[in-house]
Amino acid sequence: MQQFDSKDIHIVPVNKGGDYAGVFDSELEFYSSALVYLLNDRRSIYIGESVNIRRRFANHNANDSKKALLSRHAIYSPLFNKSVTLHLEAFLINHFSAEPTIKLLNANLGNNSHYYHRKNDYEALFKHVWEDLKKLKIAKTSFEEIINSNIFKYSPYKSLNIDQQQAVLTCLRTLVSSRKGIFIQGNAGTGKTIIAIYVLKLLVTPIRYFEQFEMEDEFSNEAFSLLKIYRQQEGITEANEAGLRDEIAIVISMTSLRGTLQKVFSAIDQLHSSMVISPTDISKRHYKLVLVDEAHRLRQRKNISGYGEFDKSNRRLGLDMHSGTELDWILKQTDRQIFFYDSAQSIRKTDLSSGRFDELMQSAKYSTLQLHTQVRSNGGQPFTDFVHRLFNMELSDDERFESSNFTIQLYEGFANLREEIFRKESESKLSRLVAGFSWEYRTKEKKNRELYDMNIEGIDLRWNSVAKDWINSKNALNEVGSIHTVFGNDLNYIGIVFGKEIDYDPNTNSIIVYRDEYKDINGKNNTNDEELLFYIKNIYKTLMFRGIRGVFLYAMNPRLRDYFKKHMKVVIKKVTLEN
Known part of the structure; x- marks a missing residue:
C-alpha cells in the first residue's frame, strides 16, 4: 500500500x-x-x-x-x-x-x-x-x-453527516410549508446542537455570501434553493436581511450551556451573543423564529428554585401563574419553532413532561425527524446502545464494550481515577471529574467557600465554584462538576463518581436508588420512586454520553461496583504515597 x-x-x-x-x-x-x-x-x-x-x-x-x-x-x-x-x-x-x-x-x-x-x-x-x-x-x-476550543466544537461550518443533512433540509422544508415547526429528536451525541447552530447561521447569513458555483453537492444546492424560497416568502431582501439577527434566536434553558454558546456566537461572523437567549428572555418580546435546543429541559412550575421570575413571566403573558410553562411562553411569543428534543435527557420533575411534547408532535402543525448517527463519542452508536442496555439490565453475562478508539474503565480506587483525569488533562485537555448528587452543595454560599462539599477516600473536594462555562473555568480541574455544568458540552475524558444514592440489587437484578441519599431537593420533591429512578438513571447516562474519547467510572456502593465489573475493564486500586 x-x-x-x-x-x-x-x-x-x-x-x-x-x-x-x-x-x-x-x-x-x-x-x-x-x-x-x-x-x-x-x-x-x-x-x-x-x-x-x-x-x-x-x-x-x-x-x-x-x-x-x-x-x-x-x-x-x-x-x-x-x-x-x-x-x-x-x-x-x-x-x-x-x-x-x-x-x-x-x-x-x-x-x-x-x-x-x-x-x-x-x-x-x-x-x-x-x-x-x-x-x-x-x-x-x-x-x-x-x-479543544468551544468555537470548534460548536462550529456551524461542520461537515454534516447524512443524518444531519436530512435534518437541515427537513427544517428548511418545514419553514417553507404551512407548518408551525418541527421536532428534531435524537439521543445525546447525535449532533442536535450543531444542527441548530448550522440552521441559524444559514438563515442569518447575507445572501451575497453564498456563491452557487461552489455548491457541487446535492445537499448544498437543495438547501440553497429552499433558503431562497424562504427568503422570498418572508419578504427578506438584501436591503432588510440584517434585521433577521433580531428576529431569530436560539433558546437555551441551562445557564452553563447558554453562557458557553454566547461566547461562541460572539466569535463567529454573522452571529452575535444576543441571539442566544433564555426562556425568560423570550417572555419579554416577540420573535419570528426560535430554535429551542435541549427542549426537554424547558420547565414547568414545579420544584424550581425561586418562583419570582417564573411567575412574573406568566403574568406578563397573561398565563395562569400555576399552569403556564416555558413551552407556553415560546408558543405564544414566536411565529415558528424548531425544537431539538430527547425525553431520555429529562432529569428533574421541573422538566416539562413528555406528554406535553407528544401532543405537539402528534398534531398536524408539526413535523418530526429522528436522528440515529452518533457523532460525539468515538465509541459511536454501539457505545450509546451499551450504556442504555447497562442501565436496563439487558447485557448478557460478562458482555463488555470493546473499541480501539474509545475507553470505558471502572476504577476500584477514587484516587487513581482522579490521577487519571489529571493525566488526561495534561495530555489531551478537556478532562473533568463529575458526580451524582450525593453531597450537599455547602460551598454554594459565599460564607462556606473555605469548606469542602465531599470527602471520598480521604480526599476533600468541592462542587463547581461557577455555574456558567464551568468546564473552561480556572479551577475546574480541581473541582467536581454536576449534570448542570456539563449538559450539552463535550469532554475528551470524563470521570464520573456514581454516588451513594444509586445502587444495584442482585436479588431483583435491577438498578435502585436511595431517596435519602439524593441531595438535590428540587430534583426529588414531589416525585414517586419510579420517577426518581428514571431521573437519576438519565443523569448518569447523560454524563456517560459527554465523553468523546473515554469514560472513567467510580462507584461509591460496592454492589453497583461489582455489577459494573462484569461489563467493563477494571483498574485495580493502587496505593500511592498520599494514601
Missing part, C-alpha cells in the same frame, strides 16, 4: 489570477488538478477548492468581499484527487472558523466531504498542513488549542 508523506503536499503562493511563479514537473498538471486555495489579508480569510484555479479566481475577482484578499496560496499535491481536496477544504474551513486571529468569510454551505478510500490516512496529513500554515503565519493558533 502506498505510504503518504506530508512532504508531498506543497503550499505555494499564487498571484491574483491564480498563476504560480515557480516550476512544477508539469505546469499543466497544476492548473488542471484538484487543489485547495486560500485568499486572505490580515483580518479575513476565504478557503476554496477547484480543478481550475484560474477560472475560479476570475469568479472571485468579481466579488467585492474576495477581490481585496490579495495574499493567495494554493495547496497542491500529486496525492490529491477531488475527494481529498473537498475533504481538506472542509477540514480547513472548520478549523479556521475557530482561529481567533482571523475572520472566516465562507458561508456554511458547500463544506461537505464524503467517505472515500483511505480517508483516515489522508486526514492524518492535514495536521501537517495546519502546521505549515502556521509557519506562513496564516494560522496562528496551535492545532490542539483549536480542536
